[in-house]
Amino acid sequence: MNEKKVTNPALEVSDMQAYQDVAGEVAVEDARVSCRDVRVYYGDKQALFGINLDLGSNAVTALIGPSGCGKSTFLRCINRMNDTIPNCRVEGNIRLDNQDINDPNSDVVELRARVGMVFQKPNPFPKSIYDNVAYGPRIHALAESKDHLDSIVETALKKAGLWKEVADRLNSPGTGLSGGQQQRLCIARAISVQPEVILMDEPCSALDPIATARIEELIDELSENFTIAIVTHSMQQAARVSQRTAYFHLGNLIEVGDTEQIFTNPQQQLTEDYITGRFG
Amino acid sequence: MTVYLVTAVLLFSFGGFFSARRKAHALRASGPIHSLPQYHGIRVALWCAVPALLILLAWTAFEPRVIELLVRSYLPPEFANLSEAEANLVMMEIRSLAAGTFGISSDQAYVEDAAEVFRSFQKISDYAMTVSVMSFAIVALLWARTGVLRRYRARQSVERSFNVFIFLSSLIAILTTFAIVLSLLFESFKFFELVPLTDFLFGLDWNPQIAIREDQGASSGAFGAIPVFAGTFLIALVAMLVAGPIGLASAIYFAEYAHPQVRNFAKPALELLAGIPTVVYGFFAALTVAPLVRDLGIAIGLEVQARSALAAGVVMGVMIIPFISSLADDVINAVPESLREGSYAMGATQSETIKQVIIPAALPGIVGAFLLAISRAIGETMIVAMAAGLNANLTANPLENVTTVTVQIVVALIGDQEFDDPKTLSAFALGLALFVITLILNVIALTIVKRYREQYE
Numbered sequence: 001m002n003e004k005k006v007t008n009p010a011l012e013v014s015d016m017q018a019y020q021d022v023a024g025e026v027a028v029e030d031a032r033v034s035c036r037d038v039r040v041y042y043g044d045k046q047a048l049f050g051i052n053l054d055l056g057s058n059a060v061t062a063l064i065g066p067s068g069c070g071k072s073t074f075l076r077c078i079n080r081m082n083d084t085i086p087n088c089r090v091e092g093n094i095r096l097d098n099q100d101i102n103d104p105n106s107d108v109v110e111l112r113a114r115v116g117m118v119f120q121k122p123n124p125f126p127k128s129i130y131d132n133v134a135y136g137p138r139i140h141a142l143a144e145s146k147d148h149l150d151s152i153v154e155t156a157l158k159k160a161g162l163w164k165e166v167a168d169r170l171n172s173p174g175t176g177l178s179g180g181q182q183q184r185l186c187i188a189r190a191i192s193v194q195p196e197v198i199l200m201d202e203p204c205s206a207l208d209p210i211a212t213a214r215i216e217e218l219i220d221e222l223s224e225n226f227t228i229a230i231v232t233h234s235m236q237q238a239a240r241v242s243q244r245t246a247y248f249h250l251g252n253l254i255e256v257g258d259t260e261q262i263f264t265n266p267q268q269q270l271t272e273d274y275i276t277g278r279f280g
Numbered sequence: 281m282t283v284y285l286v287t288a289v290l291l292f293s294f295g296g297f298f299s300a301r302r303k304a305h306a307l308r309a310s311g312p313i314h315s316l317p318q319y320h321g322i323r324v325a326l327w328c329a330v331p332a333l334l335i336l337l338a339w340t341a342f343e344p345r346v347i348e349l350l351v352r353s354y355l356p357p358e359f360a361n362l363s364e365a366e367a368n369l370v371m372m373e374i375r376s377l378a379a380g381t382f383g384i385s386s387d388q389a390y391v392e393d394a395a396e397v398f399r400s401f402q403k404i405s406d407y408a409m410t411v412s413v414m415s416f417a418i419v420a421l422l423w424a425r426t427g428v429l430r431r432y433r434a435r436q437s438v439e440r441s442f443n444v445f446i447f448l449s450s451l452i453a454i455l456t457t458f459a460i461v462l463s464l465l466f467e468s469f470k471f472f473e474l475v476p477l478t479d480f481l482f483g484l485d486w487n488p489q490i491a492i493r494e495d496q497g498a499s500s501g502a503f504g505a506i507p508v509f510a511g512t513f514l515i516a517l518v519a520m521l522v523a524g525p526i527g528l529a530s531a532i533y534f535a536e537y538a539h540p541q542v543r544n545f546a547k548p549a550l551e552l553l554a555g556i557p558t559v560v561y562g563f564f565a566a567l568t569v570a571p572l573v574r575d576l577g578i579a580i581g582l583e584v585q586a587r588s589a590l591a592a593g594v595v596m597g598v599m600i601i602p603f604i605s606s607l608a609d610d611v612i613n614a615v616p617e618s619l620r621e622g623s624y625a626m627g628a629t630q631s632e633t634i635k636q637v638i639i640p641a642a643l644p645g646i647v648g649a650f651l652l653a654i655s656r657a658i659g660e661t662m663i664v665a666m667a668a669g670l671n672a673n674l675t676a677n678p679l680e681n682v683t684t685v686t687v688q689i690v691v692a693l694i695g696d697q698e699f700d701d702p703k704t705l706s707a708f709a710l711g712l713a714l715f716v717i718t719l720i721l722n723v724i725a726l727t728i729v730k731r732y733r734e735q736y737e
Contacts, residue, residue: 084624086540112627119625123618126641135636136626189626 023267024257028056028244032227033078033115033197038092040073040082047073049251050092055197060219060228062238062259065248066274071231074248075199078229079115080108096197113140115197116190121206122182124174124189129166132174132185133157136193152192160188161218180211187218191226198222200230204237216241235275239263247271281406285336289417293329296421300324303428315434320427323434326441327424332417339409347401354397356390374398464715467708474702475503480709482506486672486683488692488703503706505713507674511589511682512714515664516657518593518678519600523657524650526597527604534605535612536634547609554602562666565595570667582679585669590678592667596660600653607652611645611729612638644728651725655718661686685714 027034031054040048048070055061055078063071073082080101082088094101101111113136124132133153136142143149153170157163162184166177174185183203190198200219204212219228219241232238238245239259246256247270255262255271266272301321307313348371352359362370370391377395427434472480483504530550534543570591577584584590615638623633639646669681670691692707 079625081621081625084621109627109629112625117621117625119618119621121618123616123622125619125622125637135623135628139626139628139632139636186622189622193626 022052022253023255023271026052026054026253026256028054030057031055032057032097033229034095034098035074035077036093038074038077038090038094040070040077040091041089042085043087047251048077051253053246053253053256055227055229056244057227058223058225059244060223060230060242062242062245063229063231063248064233064235064238064245064274068250069248070251071248072201075201075229075231078197078199079112079117081117083108113193114195115199116193116195118183118186118190118198118200118203120202122179122186124177124182124185126173126175128171129174129177129185130170133188133192135189140193142193156188156192159191159222160184161214161221162188178211180207180214183207183211183215184218187215187222191222195226197227197229200228202231202233205233212237235263247274249274281410282336282340285410285413286333288414289329289332289336292417292421293325296328296425297321297325300425300428303425307428307430311430313430314432319434319438320432322438324421324424324428326438328417328421331420332413335416336409336413339413343405343409347398347405350401351394351398355394359390378402461715464708464712467705468712471702471705471709474705479503480505484674486688488688488706501702503702505710507672508683508685508688508710509713510674510676511668511672512658512684512686514589514676514678514682515593515596515668515684516654518590519596519657520650520654522594522597523600523604523653527601527653528608528646530601530605531608531612532634535609536630536638550605551602553598554606556599558599558660558662559666561595561599562662565592565663565667569595577679584679585681587667587669587681588679589668589682592664593678595667596657596663599660599663600656603656604649604653607649608642608646611642611649614645615641644731648725648729651721651728655721655725658721659686659714659718661690665690685710
């Protein structure tokens with residue numbers, strides 16, 4: 001054992017509890033999303049214990065950790081998707097561009113237009129490829145004309161790297177595409193409303209390695225224009241796509257830092273155990 | 281007699297089960313055996329009971345006929361001179377006498393004698409049956425029990441007999457359906473010998489009264505089914521206009537909006553509607569809704585007949601609300617949660633999500649539910665028999681009196697019937713046409729529902 005590492009008693013699921021000693025700097029200079037003391041409860045059961053974390057502008061932040069550690073729950077706080085779960089309660093302060101998203105005056109519809117989300121399993125609507133991408137612009141009335149809508153759809157599909165493959169069959173059903181194409185369609189759908197932040201919840205877990213590589217490339221390109229948070233179970237993926245990595249464990253943020261540092265020189269014993277595959 | 285015999289066979293069969301199982305247990309104690317002891321037990325029990333009971337069944341089925349033939353040969357020559365009907369009457373008398381029915385006696389001496397002969401034959405037959413059934417059961421039991429061996433594949437035999445049993449059960453269900461369709465077909469053919477098919481399918485006049493006396497008015501019936509079917513569809517349309525929107529809306533409410541506690545209480549309450557006997561809906565329609573509709577119509581200056589299609593249709597619509605609601609609720613719930621999340625994550629509101637994602641995704645299933653509900657409405661009888669009219673009236677006005685296919689079938693078969701009369705036979709032709717229509721609707725509905733299922737699995 002390396003002496004400089006902070007050793008912690010191994011945490012068991014049965015004793016999920018607040019654990020305050022976060023290694024690394026949670027704040028960043030150009031924070032787009034800033035979370036302070038975020039606590040989530042499912043009924044009586046607490047799932048997140050005071051998370052502090054910033055997402056830097058136009059950067060990719062990877063959230064890693066074993067199953068059930070709360071990384072998806074945290075991700076879903078940022079666009080208030082937890083609102084849809086009965087009995088789920090979110091406390092704490094989450095700011096998007098310095099506005100409290102949980103403020104009673106803030107509008108969840110507007111928030112979700114600014115914070116897009118890509119899910120674990122590709123979930124295109126049972127509509128045509130065109131209508132899938134046009135869904136967001138239509139409900140938010142972004143297009144002034146049919147031509148404008150066409151160009152929004154085309155731009156989104158191009159950014160998602162899908163345009164060449166589907167340009168000649170925009171009217172065929174989105175569910176008829178391959179898994180990787182469907183996931184890129186969902187990414188196109190998410191970026192069609194010009195969000196500021198894109199949340200990705202294990203976007204490649206249902207895809208084969210080739211489709212995964214394609215999505216990872218895409219994430220890299222998208223990070224020029226969007227702030228991205230990605231939950232992943234693949235260490236390699238986190239290392240490849242992200243600039244910053246946050247390690248979650250049993251509802252606590254254990255360590256956060258530059259991706260390179262986390263993977264080469266973790267400060268916490270738990271982090272090292274996880275990334276070297278000792279558990280998780 | 282038969283009851284005792286069946287009980288005895290079953291007792292033997294039970295005994296065979298326990299004995300064979302004990303034998304197999306003993307075998308198992310001294311080394312591995314192929315099948316578990318209970319399979320050996322079941323196999324022996326089946327061998328003991330099934331063939332013996334089949335013999336019993338066949339015996340009771342054929343016994344009366346055989347005895348009758350034997351008794352006839354004992355009857356004096358004057359019996360041979362009797363006509364068919366008289367002979368049957370005499371045989372019936374003999375049977376009653378033999379059974380010792382109180383108060384039956386005959387003035388003919390030979391009948392008394394024949395009854396005596398009948399009784400003795402019956403006694404012999406009973407003894408023979410008991411002996412053969414019991415001996416068969418015992419022999420089969422003992423023989424099957426010798427099969428309880430280490431390597432014997434009793435499990436496979438039991439599985440096979442279970443397969444046969446299941447197969448026969450479904451065969452009976454299917455054959456019954458075919459038999460009903462065939463009888464419907466044959467009776468309809470009889471009708472179409474009397475009334476041309478084209479008159480039935482395209483005639484605009486339905487008036488099935490056939491004169492009993494030559495000099496009566498309206499002595500020729502008219503059998504044009506179009507007004508009857510038009511009335512059926514008119515009432516079904518009114519029913520669907522009531523049940524479609526309400527059923528779909530309540531399904532959406534239960535599936536998407538209702539708090540789980542509300543849903544747990546309200547959904548069974550709605551489904552309770554489906555448990556109300558249709559005859560109750562019928563008098564509700566006839567006594568409450570029809571006068572209400574008429575009074576409302578008069579209040580706004582419309583002429584409404586006492587038995588309007590509207591009243592019957594509205595009540596029928598109420599009846600099929602739970603049907604649509606329950607089926608549509610199922611298909612809406614089957615829409616994957618990921619689609620809802622995807623839509624909410626785009627910033628869509630709940631009603632936008634329902635209108636633009638959930639309903640389109642569930643549409644084939646909803647259409648299927650509607651078609652099934654329509655075929656239910658078309659086949660519904662009691663409500664229309666009580667609340668709709670009897671006179672065929674070709675109209676599209678729901679305030680008028682119309683009749684339906686089911687009502688006409690009821691009318692045709694109520695009271696004394698002659699089965700060579702086109703009025704009675706018309707019931708079968710109507711039934712056949714109704715069957716074909718609902719069959720087509722069901723096939724379309726099931727095809728659509730199936731295609732929907734393939735989409736998400």
